[in-house]
Every structure is written in structure tokens, then in C-alpha cells.
Amino acid sequence: MSIETKVIELEEVSIRFSGDSGDGMQLTGTLFSDTTALLGNDISTFPDYPAEIRAPQGTVAGVSGFQIQFGTKKISTPGDLAHVLVAMNPAAVKANARFMMPGGTIFFDSDSFTQKNLEKAKFSTEDPFAELNLIDYIKVPVPITQLTREALKDLEIDNKSILRSKNMFALGLICWVFSRPLDYIEKYIAKKFGKKELVLEANRRVLHAGYNYAHNLQHMTPRYVVHPAPIAKGTYRNINGNYATAWGLLAAAEKSGLELFIGSYPITPATEVLQALSERKDLGVKSFQAEDEIAGICTAIGAAFAGNLAVTSTSGPGFALKSEALGLGVMAELPLVVVNVQRGGPSTGLPTKTEQSDLMQTLYGRNGESPVVVVAASTPSDCFHYAFVAAKIAVERMVPVVLLTDGFLGNGTEPWRIPAMSDLPTITPRIAKDPSLFKPYNRDPETLAREWAFPGMAGFQHRIGGLEKDKGGNVSHDPMNHQIMCEVRRDKVDAVVDMVPPLELVGEQRGDLLVVGWGGTLGHLDTAVRELQADGKKVSLAHFNYIKPLPSNTAEVLSGFKKIVVCELNLGQFVGYLRDKMPDFKYLQYNKVQGLPFTIHELSAHFIKLMEE
Amino acid sequence: MLETLNYTPKDFKSENEVRWCPGCGDHAVLNAIQKAMANLNIKHEDYAVISGIGCSSRFPYYMSTYGFHTIHGRAAAIASGVKCANPRLTVWEITGDGDALAIGGNHFIHAIRRNIDLNIILFNNKIYGLTKGQYSPTTDRGFVTKTSPAGTIEDPFVPGRLVLGAGGTFFARCVDNNLKHSQEIFEAAAAFKGTSVVEVLQNCVIFNDGVHEAITDTKTREEHQIFLKHGEPMLFGNNRDRGLVLANGKLKVVRIGEDGITEADVLVHDAEDEDGFLHQSLINMKLPEFPVAMGVIRSVSAKVYNEAMEEQIAEVQSKSNIRNMDQLLNSGNTWKVEN
Known part of the structure; x- marks a missing residue:
């Protein structure tokens, strides 16, 4: 000693x-x-x-x-x-x-x-x-x-x-x-x-x-x-990802002028989102602790039908239970935000540990052709921004949006420079204005978003549901109509690309290795890449927050590198999606499923090895 | 309400062709609800009709109100969300014995437990009709269906008992073929604040024709049904000469004039009695020993969830210093970094 x-x-x-x-x-x-x-x-x-x-x-x-x-x-x-x-x-x-x-x-x-x-x-x-x-x-x-x-x-x-x-x-x-x-x-x-x-x-x-x-x-x-860090001027607070998510949704409610409803069921590590919103009755939040995960999303769907900014929060197993109802949200074309704070799976898995293994479930885990917008946060504090954006997309495009965070982001904290509400973008829900022109499935020709009219609004009475319908909103079993409607719902999600900022690179546009990540691994990937860059290595990072649709410049970004390695805390889900959507590139992959975040050391060692090969 | 709204039932009919089987009990229920809505003096746009999946759940398409045909079993949860999102709406949930009591059993009991102000209309035909004839949670033991070719080996739910067990505040029963009575019951359900459950004995003409016939046959209606009204004696029969009394802690049918029984001995219906003992006994009555109880069996005023939600928000708001997001973001532990 x-x-x-x-x-x-x-x-x-x-x-x-x-x-x-x-x-x-x-x-x-x-x-x-x-x-x-x-x-x-x-x-x-x-x-x-x-x-x-x-x-x-x-x-x-x-x-x-x-x-x-x-x-x-x-x-x-x-x-x-x-x-x-x-x-x-x-x-x-x-x-x-x-x-x-x-x-x-x-x-x-x-x-x-x-x-x-x-x-x-x-x-x-x-x-x-x-x-x-x-x-x-x-x-x-x-x-x-x-x-x-x-x-x-x-x-x-x-x-x-x-x-x-x-x-x-x-x-x-x-x-x-x-x-x-x-x-x-x-x-x-x-x-x-x-x-x-x-x-x-x-x-x-x-x-x-x-x-x-x-x-x-x-x-x-x-x-x-340890001396203080040089930090940008402003007012700061500590925040974890779950609180940042809840507050981002609150900010979206205030900006859009909508009341916020959350229907949810406790599940680790997402429970805190429900708790954080339940604390905010002073801001008018209607928090509804449901009898199960299904009721969580269903009460939210009911609230969306009735004109609230509707949210449900969960983790992987709960997300699975919500699948059928999320499909109803897709079919009825209602605005809805589903927060999935991912944890280790399958089944009960590793409830308190982090993982990114719900991506495929989020993209494809429903019956029928059932596209939703998928957004992923990448630091505890940017959960605020992406929750805000998820709500904005939902109510402006009349579409369910899934926000993926994870246990690492949800529980992790960092200092956060507090934004002013006046600096946040506006949110304009597509609330119908003219009853004489209203049909439930009339669409904006560009965005394909329908209008939102809800009970209590005189002159807009209409019926919606889970059955296939024609353009006018009437139930239709016509074969060609179904084809057209499936394509319209797909194209509507794809059209959200105009709200997605271009993908930005950390580093040069060209080089020996492009590191690709998404969601909660940003901190580790960014640190590893910057350290290698400081050592003179030609390596850059492309980190995705918008999964569906992908940013419009994705192919352009991917094309500048000799090698591409996709790093994720799963066995290769985003890389599979990229192989499907961007098939012109060869992807290497680096995967970890230990319920733990990456370490910078293991990432750096792997990247060096790839560049030396 | 300040203005009188002169609606007719026609104002609630949609342009869609009604596609239930000819002779289906649903047609009559649709008519009764449209008549009830026209009478209620509630603005047309303030009605929301939410259904699950099943034959009866096509209901919203035949109404000209706001409507949402949702997914199997979930109508109670979706309707709960609608009511909380906008408590000024009058929300109707249309459901069946399979939808509400099998796949949606959890949502059904929890909506009742919370006492959300919904009008749940439960069409009970004791069969799965839309999937063409399988047994349901209300099918009688031993009944032969496509999935019970040798008879079912399970006992059915009695919907009213389930409602009481879940702490229900309002339960009523009516029959599809008695339009005038069901309209009256639907109006009472809509006027009630809290979760009102109305069990409609409904005939599936294709897969379970006549299942309720012994009760509902109009020729024997007065003999086989007892129409309960709050504050009135429990009398029934063509000549209203029979009644219900309590004997040895149990209900018993008596005849007025026999054994010295007078009308004064007959029980008076108290739907507002918080204790559910007599309500449960009335719900349990079966032919042939008893008539089947119809009407508002239970109607007890209690705290309503959506009202409590609004009150709680108002109360917290009156005490909190945080009135907007900028205040929330800057509350608690913050620090300034100056450069």
C-alpha cells in the first residue's frame, strides 16, 4: 500500500x-x-x-x-x-x-x-x-x-x-x-x-x-x-436523456399550441419519460398510466384522433406489444410519437443494459406494408432536439414517428446549454380549416400529408379506421386501390426527407476509412475518430440521426472513402438496412452486444487494423 | 345547454349502406342509438363513436358523427384517450362479447375501474359472428360451435358481474328487439357521468339464431323480463302481479295476493345503492326460476377519471411557479458560463 x-x-x-x-x-x-x-x-x-x-x-x-x-x-x-x-x-x-x-x-x-x-x-x-x-x-x-x-x-x-x-x-x-x-x-x-x-x-x-x-x-x-473546460457561453444544466426526451416533447407541445397527452406503461429504462411528463401537470400534460403497453399506445392514438399531441414511451418488449396499434396509426394516418428507449434483448433480455437492437423491429416489425418515420437521438441532451423534431414531423406530416434512444442515453447525463424557446423552429399542425373542402384523405400534393380534423370541430365529421379506404376515406377492397394506397403511405414517409438536414461528416470528405454509426454511440465514435485524426489518420465519421428516411446526401457521403465500417451495438441491423437502401457500397461492420457501450480503445484498435489491412 | 338542438334520427345516419345481415339485431340497435342521440341535445360534432373489431364494430361507418373503427379489443383504450384528450365530447364505444370480454378484457375492466365517462354498448350475441361461428367468452357451457364441436368446456362470463367486480358504477341491460326501451336505456347511459355499460342481448341471425329467444320473444316478454326502474317496485308479468322479495338473503319470486303478499312487500329498485349485493342478485337472475332483469340495474355516482384529471391539472397549475417551457428549462440547478 x-x-x-x-x-x-x-x-x-x-x-x-x-x-x-x-x-x-x-x-x-x-x-x-x-x-x-x-x-x-x-x-x-x-x-x-x-x-x-x-x-x-x-x-x-x-x-x-x-x-x-x-x-x-x-x-x-x-x-x-x-x-x-x-x-x-x-x-x-x-x-x-x-x-x-x-x-x-x-x-x-x-x-x-x-x-x-x-x-x-x-x-x-x-x-x-x-x-x-x-x-x-x-x-x-x-x-x-x-x-x-x-x-x-x-x-x-x-x-x-x-x-x-x-x-x-x-x-x-x-x-x-x-x-x-x-x-x-x-x-x-x-x-x-x-x-x-x-x-x-x-x-x-x-x-x-x-x-x-x-x-x-x-x-x-x-x-x-482537473481544470474547468472551455465551454460555450450560456446557461447550463445537467440533463439525462429521458428528461431531455420528455422536455423536448413538452417544447413541441408549446410550439405547436397542442395539448400533450402521454399514454404509457412503466418499463425499464423508459419509465422516467412517463415520470418526467407526469411531473408537468403545471404545463397541462395529461399523463395516463395505462393498464398495459397496448393501452398505452391506444390511448395515445385516441388522443391523436381527438386533437392532442399524442405520445407513448416504451422499451423493446413494450414496443413489440404496441406493434398492431402502431399499424393502426399508420393506416389511419394520425400524428403519433413513439419513444423507444432501447435495452438488451430479445425477450426480457438485459433490462437495465443498453443496446441498439430494436432498429429492425422499428423499421419492419408490423403486419402489412407499414412505414413509419424513424429518428434516433445520439447524446443525452440531444434527445431534447430529436424528440422535438419527432413531434414536429408527426403533426406536420400526419404520420407516426418512432424516436429511438437507448438505456445509455436515457440514464446518462451531461451538461446542456439551455435553449430559448424563441430559438426553436415553429411547428404548424395540419389542422383542417375549410369544412366545404375537407375530405379525410385529401392530401398535400407535395408532402402527401392529409389534414387533421378532430371531434368537436363542426362541419368536419368523418369516419376513419383500420380498414383500407379509398382517397375519399370510404372503405375499399378494390385491388388497385390497395396498391395505390400502400404506395402513397410509403411515399408520404419518403417525402419527409425534405425536413431532414444533410448528413454532416466529422472530418474530410474523402479518406481511407469512413466510420458509420447511428443513435447513442456518437460520443464513443466521435472521440475515437477525432483521436485518430489527430494522429494523422485519414478517417471520418458519418453519424445518422435520421434513419427513415435517410438524408438525401447519404450516397454522396459514402462514396468518398476506400472503406466503410458500420459500428452498432447489435449484430448488424443498420448495416443490413444500408445494404438494402444503398446497395452500391461495400460495408464492413463492427458489432458489440454485451449490454455495454463501445470503448474508445476497442474502436480505435479496430479502425487502425482496418486501415492497415 | 343554452340552445335547443332540433335533431332527428336522420341527422345521425351516414350515406354508407348498412351491410349487416338482414334480420340482424344490430339494425335495431343502430336505430335506437340514432334516436337517442337526436334526443340528447348534444351537438352533432361533439359525438365520437369508437369501435373495435367484429360485426357490431362496423357501427361508426353507419353514423354521420365522428367515428373511429379501430382494432380488435382496443376500443376501450382508444375511447379513453379520446375522452381524456377532449372531455367535452360524448364518447360511445361500440363493442361485442368477443371484442370487449376476450381480447379486450383488460381494457374493459380498467376503463370501468377508472370510471372514465364513456358509454360502452356491449352487443352480446354469445358467438363470434365475423369469423363465422366460434364460441365466445359468453357462450354457455356445452354449446356446440365450429371450435367446440363436442361442446365448450368452459363457463361463460356474465358481463354484469364482471362490471360489478371491476367496481362499475353503471350497468344496464336491454334487448335488440325492444327499440323503445333500448332508446330509453341509451339515453340514461349517455346522461350518466362515468363508465356506463349497457349489455344488449343481440341476436345473430346466421350463427346463433334464437340464442336469447326464451328471454326476448315479444309474446312472452312481460313474463320473462322484469323492467327495473329506480324507485319503483320490482313487478313483472302480463298483469304485473308478480314481484321480487328478499327471503333468507336471496331473491324470490312471489305472486301478489298469494300467502298474504301485497305490493308493499315487493322490493323497490334502488339503482343508486352503492352496495352491489342486490344489483348482483338481479344480474344473476335466470330463466326459468326468475325473469331476466332489464333496465338500469346500477347507477351510482362516483368520482369520474377525466374530471379528476382536469381538476388535478388545474390544482397543480394554481400552485406551480412554472407556467411555460422557458421557466421549466431554467428551473432548478443551472449555472452560467461567461466567456
């Missing part, structure tokens, strides 16, 4: 908080992130938690982690490997050893390294660090449990509450290590425990105890210095 006082100056640093799922690691990580963002560092976070609420205590399966990277420059990912690990028990060390940067620092609760806990974590020797080959690391044992007890000894508080405030000790300690002030955290706990004075006092004392402990033992604690 080491060593002398040490100050480590870094441009970016990644920390992993890790403990039992009941240890409060998510809160600890979140408070540290907020404090760090307030100091002017750019940050990116990644909560990594088990599917069980309280998995068996002390086991590796029950470990809940929270990783944050922050730096003096732009931060696009939570970091491949952690410089610092805070481990509340042996299981946390075991679960996170493979995420540690060589030479990193491990702070651990030495009180928890008992024979029993070592056994629970399935260590076979008494030296877990050696067993995991964590040799060249700075290991700092801290008797967190005992020191927490000590700090609270004259407070009349039960044992359970004492143990529950251990996370504040770890937080205080890490705040000293990274020179973070405690005032923000103190304000937070004062607000949270304001009415429970004893609990508040306990948390405050333990937080300071941790901070002071690190200060007093600085001879053996390394201290890290």
Missing part, C-alpha cells in the same frame, strides 16, 4: 462509484456529477445498475455502479476505464476490476472486507486485489463503516440509518480528492431531509467526516486536479 503525497493533473478523469444496490451509489454519483458540472467541467455519466432492486447483499450480481468522466476539454463519453474506483465492498472490486485504468486508485471500505463478504463475492483467497491481478494500483483502505459510526456516536439514531449514511462518507472523501466544495451537496441534503432533522444532521456530519478524513490523511491520498 502506498505512498507519498501525490498531485495528479489530468485533462480528463473518470471515477466509478460502486457498492451494493442498497448503498446509495446512484445518488452519490449524481451529487458528485452535479457538483462537478457547477464547477465548469464538462461531464458525461453512465449509471450501471442491476435489474434487481435489491439483489442479494454482497454479491457481484448486486453491485450498482455509477461512472462519471469530467475534464478540461469536451467530454463525449463516461470514459472507457476508471482512474478512480470507490468500492463499498469486495463484490464491487470484483465487478469493476476490468473497468480500471492501470495505475488507478481504489478507495475501499476496509471494514467490509470480512471473510464473509469475501466469500459472498466468491473470492477464494484473503487478498482479493492479488486475486484480480490488481497489482500496480494505489489501494487506499478506509474504515468507512467504523468512521461513520464514530461520527454519529452521540446522535440518537438507529443502526440502519447509520449504515445508510456511509455513502456520504465516500462522497465527502472523493470531494476532497478532487477539490470539490461541499456546499451544493449540503443544500441538496438539506432539501431532501429538511423535515427529518436527525437524518439531515447525520448525513451532514458523515459527509464532512469523509472530507476531513481525506484531508488529514493526505500523505497517503493522491489528489487530482
Whole structure:
């Protein structure tokens, strides 16, 4: 165990908080992130938690982690490997050893390294660090449990509450290590425990105890210095992808003058979208927690028929249940936004882990010819923009739009420069104006969008439904009519291309390798590509947010490179779609399905190999 | 309402040709609903008729109101969305025994549990008609159909019991061939605030002809049906000389004048009794021991979901500092970066 006082100056640093799922690691990580963002560092976070609420205590399966990277420059990912690990028990060390940067620092609760806990974590020797080959690391044992007890000894508080405030000790300690002030955290706990004075006092004392402990033992604690990042002028806040999605939809409702209705059913990792909208009754949101996924989308379809901006949110298994109803949205040509926060599949799969494997389901997972517009967000904060755009397309083109995000974006946070509502584009729903000219399936000749008239509007009474109909809206089983209508619905989705901005490249228009990605992998791909560019490699990145329709310049962009590699967190879905839509190119692919984001290291290594071949 | 709207049933008929089989009970129900709508003094454009899938679900196409013919089983969910999106609408859901009680059972019970202000018209013909004759969740045990050639081996749902079990506030029953009575029931359902469920005993002339005949035959109607009215004694029979009493905790048919029974001994119908015990007993009555109960069996006022939704929004708005998106975006923890 080491060593002398040490100050480590870094441009970016990644920390992993890790403990039992009941240890409060998510809160600890979140408070540290907020404090760090307030100091002017750019940050990116990644909560990594088990599917069980309280998995068996002390086991590796029950470990809940929270990783944050922050730096003096732009931060696009939570970091491949952690410089610092805070481990509340042996299981946390075991679960996170493979995420540690060589030479990193491990702070651990030495009180928890008992024979029993070592056994629970399935260590076979008494030296877990050696067993995991964590040799060249700075290991700092801290008797967190005992020191927490000590700090609270004259407070009349039960044992359970004492143990529950251990996370504040770890937080205080890490705040000293990274020179973070405690005032923000103190304000937070004062607000949270304001009415429970004893609990508040306990948390405050333990937080300071941790901070002071690190200060007093600085001879053996390394201290890290990370200067603030140069960040564009403006007002900032931290936001995760699920909140950004919910708020983007709220912004679209305000811009369009429509009331917002969300019909939804709780499902990990999408539940927070429903929660975030349910919190906004002050903005008139009608949130409807439905009896199942099907009712979620069906109530939304009913609300769309009746003139609301209608939304349903879900994840892969729920999206599957919504398929038939989404087809009704396609047939009836109603505006609808479906948010799919993707997770590992198939079936229940990896509910709390990220994946991009619902693309094919989204594009093709319905009966009949059933095209929808598909948009994908690529960072936690740009979920706001793409949710806004999804709603704009839906109500301006009378079409269901699926917004794909994923667990990594949904739970991940980053600082976000707050936009002004006046800077957002207008949204003009196609609400019918003249009853004498109205027919339910009259279309705009350019966009093929029909008009929207809803119950309550006098003179526009009409019937729609899931049966095939003719241009006038009457039910029709005529063979040629069906052909025409299928083509019209397809062409209407394709015509949305005029709302899609051209694809922009990160890097030169020509080169040796084009890296292609879509959705939530942007941070990792962008960082890997830029690092290689800095090394003089002729590599560029084309990252897609618009999947259907594809941007109009897609073929042009793809044509400038010797090799194209499509990187996705699935076994090759977007690449299959590109092979179908853009068959003139040869595509290589790089795929990962581990429930985890890419690492920059693995991407860079693969790209270098491709360029050398 | 300020103005009187002089609609006639014709104002609610669409130009589409009605394509139900000749003799189908649906024709009469369509007429009764159009008459009821004309009487209700609700603006034409404020009606929305939502249906699922099945013969009866073609209903919206034959109405000139706003209509939405949706997908199998989901009408209750879609209608719930319509009502919440615009609570000023009068929303009718047209459904059948397969649509509402099999594939859509979950939406049916949850709409009732929430007490959303919908008028659910449940056409019960105890058969799948549109798929040409398979047993439904209301088909009697042992009944032979195409998918039960040796008879069904399951007991049916009794719709009214399901409604009560789900915490229902309004349940009524009527018969397709009694237009005047069904019109009256539909008007009562529309006037009720909350989920009103009307079970219509409806005849499928092709696949289950005569399934309700013992009850519905106009010649024996007065003997085999009891028309319940709130506040009135439970009397039936051609001469209204029989009635219902409670004996040993159970309903019993008595004859006025026999064993010293007078009209004063007969139960008086209380549709507004929150306790569902008697309502359940009335719903359960079967031939030949009992007449079958018709009319508004239960009508209990309770908190209505869509009203509570509006009230909650208004209440939260009156207390919140956040009135628009700019305020929300700048609320909570923010910080300024100056360059």
C-alpha cells in the first residue's frame, strides 16, 4: 500500500462509484456529477445498475455502479476505464476490476472486507486485489463503516440509518480528492431531509467526516486536479436523456399550441419519460398510466384522433406489444410519437443494459406494408432536439414517428446549454380549416400529408379506421386501390426527407476509412475518430440521426472513402438496412452486444487494423 | 345547454349502406342509438363513436358523427384517450362479447375501474359472428360451435358481474328487439357521468339464431323480463302481479295476493345503492326460476377519471411557479458560463 503525497493533473478523469444496490451509489454519483458540472467541467455519466432492486447483499450480481468522466476539454463519453474506483465492498472490486485504468486508485471500505463478504463475492483467497491481478494500483483502505459510526456516536439514531449514511462518507472523501466544495451537496441534503432533522444532521456530519478524513490523511491520498473546460457561453444544466426526451416533447407541445397527452406503461429504462411528463401537470400534460403497453399506445392514438399531441414511451418488449396499434396509426394516418428507449434483448433480455437492437423491429416489425418515420437521438441532451423534431414531423406530416434512444442515453447525463424557446423552429399542425373542402384523405400534393380534423370541430365529421379506404376515406377492397394506397403511405414517409438536414461528416470528405454509426454511440465514435485524426489518420465519421428516411446526401457521403465500417451495438441491423437502401457500397461492420457501450480503445484498435489491412 | 338542438334520427345516419345481415339485431340497435342521440341535445360534432373489431364494430361507418373503427379489443383504450384528450365530447364505444370480454378484457375492466365517462354498448350475441361461428367468452357451457364441436368446456362470463367486480358504477341491460326501451336505456347511459355499460342481448341471425329467444320473444316478454326502474317496485308479468322479495338473503319470486303478499312487500329498485349485493342478485337472475332483469340495474355516482384529471391539472397549475417551457428549462440547478 502506498505512498507519498501525490498531485495528479489530468485533462480528463473518470471515477466509478460502486457498492451494493442498497448503498446509495446512484445518488452519490449524481451529487458528485452535479457538483462537478457547477464547477465548469464538462461531464458525461453512465449509471450501471442491476435489474434487481435489491439483489442479494454482497454479491457481484448486486453491485450498482455509477461512472462519471469530467475534464478540461469536451467530454463525449463516461470514459472507457476508471482512474478512480470507490468500492463499498469486495463484490464491487470484483465487478469493476476490468473497468480500471492501470495505475488507478481504489478507495475501499476496509471494514467490509470480512471473510464473509469475501466469500459472498466468491473470492477464494484473503487478498482479493492479488486475486484480480490488481497489482500496480494505489489501494487506499478506509474504515468507512467504523468512521461513520464514530461520527454519529452521540446522535440518537438507529443502526440502519447509520449504515445508510456511509455513502456520504465516500462522497465527502472523493470531494476532497478532487477539490470539490461541499456546499451544493449540503443544500441538496438539506432539501431532501429538511423535515427529518436527525437524518439531515447525520448525513451532514458523515459527509464532512469523509472530507476531513481525506484531508488529514493526505500523505497517503493522491489528489487530482482537473481544470474547468472551455465551454460555450450560456446557461447550463445537467440533463439525462429521458428528461431531455420528455422536455423536448413538452417544447413541441408549446410550439405547436397542442395539448400533450402521454399514454404509457412503466418499463425499464423508459419509465422516467412517463415520470418526467407526469411531473408537468403545471404545463397541462395529461399523463395516463395505462393498464398495459397496448393501452398505452391506444390511448395515445385516441388522443391523436381527438386533437392532442399524442405520445407513448416504451422499451423493446413494450414496443413489440404496441406493434398492431402502431399499424393502426399508420393506416389511419394520425400524428403519433413513439419513444423507444432501447435495452438488451430479445425477450426480457438485459433490462437495465443498453443496446441498439430494436432498429429492425422499428423499421419492419408490423403486419402489412407499414412505414413509419424513424429518428434516433445520439447524446443525452440531444434527445431534447430529436424528440422535438419527432413531434414536429408527426403533426406536420400526419404520420407516426418512432424516436429511438437507448438505456445509455436515457440514464446518462451531461451538461446542456439551455435553449430559448424563441430559438426553436415553429411547428404548424395540419389542422383542417375549410369544412366545404375537407375530405379525410385529401392530401398535400407535395408532402402527401392529409389534414387533421378532430371531434368537436363542426362541419368536419368523418369516419376513419383500420380498414383500407379509398382517397375519399370510404372503405375499399378494390385491388388497385390497395396498391395505390400502400404506395402513397410509403411515399408520404419518403417525402419527409425534405425536413431532414444533410448528413454532416466529422472530418474530410474523402479518406481511407469512413466510420458509420447511428443513435447513442456518437460520443464513443466521435472521440475515437477525432483521436485518430489527430494522429494523422485519414478517417471520418458519418453519424445518422435520421434513419427513415435517410438524408438525401447519404450516397454522396459514402462514396468518398476506400472503406466503410458500420459500428452498432447489435449484430448488424443498420448495416443490413444500408445494404438494402444503398446497395452500391461495400460495408464492413463492427458489432458489440454485451449490454455495454463501445470503448474508445476497442474502436480505435479496430479502425487502425482496418486501415492497415 | 343554452340552445335547443332540433335533431332527428336522420341527422345521425351516414350515406354508407348498412351491410349487416338482414334480420340482424344490430339494425335495431343502430336505430335506437340514432334516436337517442337526436334526443340528447348534444351537438352533432361533439359525438365520437369508437369501435373495435367484429360485426357490431362496423357501427361508426353507419353514423354521420365522428367515428373511429379501430382494432380488435382496443376500443376501450382508444375511447379513453379520446375522452381524456377532449372531455367535452360524448364518447360511445361500440363493442361485442368477443371484442370487449376476450381480447379486450383488460381494457374493459380498467376503463370501468377508472370510471372514465364513456358509454360502452356491449352487443352480446354469445358467438363470434365475423369469423363465422366460434364460441365466445359468453357462450354457455356445452354449446356446440365450429371450435367446440363436442361442446365448450368452459363457463361463460356474465358481463354484469364482471362490471360489478371491476367496481362499475353503471350497468344496464336491454334487448335488440325492444327499440323503445333500448332508446330509453341509451339515453340514461349517455346522461350518466362515468363508465356506463349497457349489455344488449343481440341476436345473430346466421350463427346463433334464437340464442336469447326464451328471454326476448315479444309474446312472452312481460313474463320473462322484469323492467327495473329506480324507485319503483320490482313487478313483472302480463298483469304485473308478480314481484321480487328478499327471503333468507336471496331473491324470490312471489305472486301478489298469494300467502298474504301485497305490493308493499315487493322490493323497490334502488339503482343508486352503492352496495352491489342486490344489483348482483338481479344480474344473476335466470330463466326459468326468475325473469331476466332489464333496465338500469346500477347507477351510482362516483368520482369520474377525466374530471379528476382536469381538476388535478388545474390544482397543480394554481400552485406551480412554472407556467411555460422557458421557466421549466431554467428551473432548478443551472449555472452560467461567461466567456
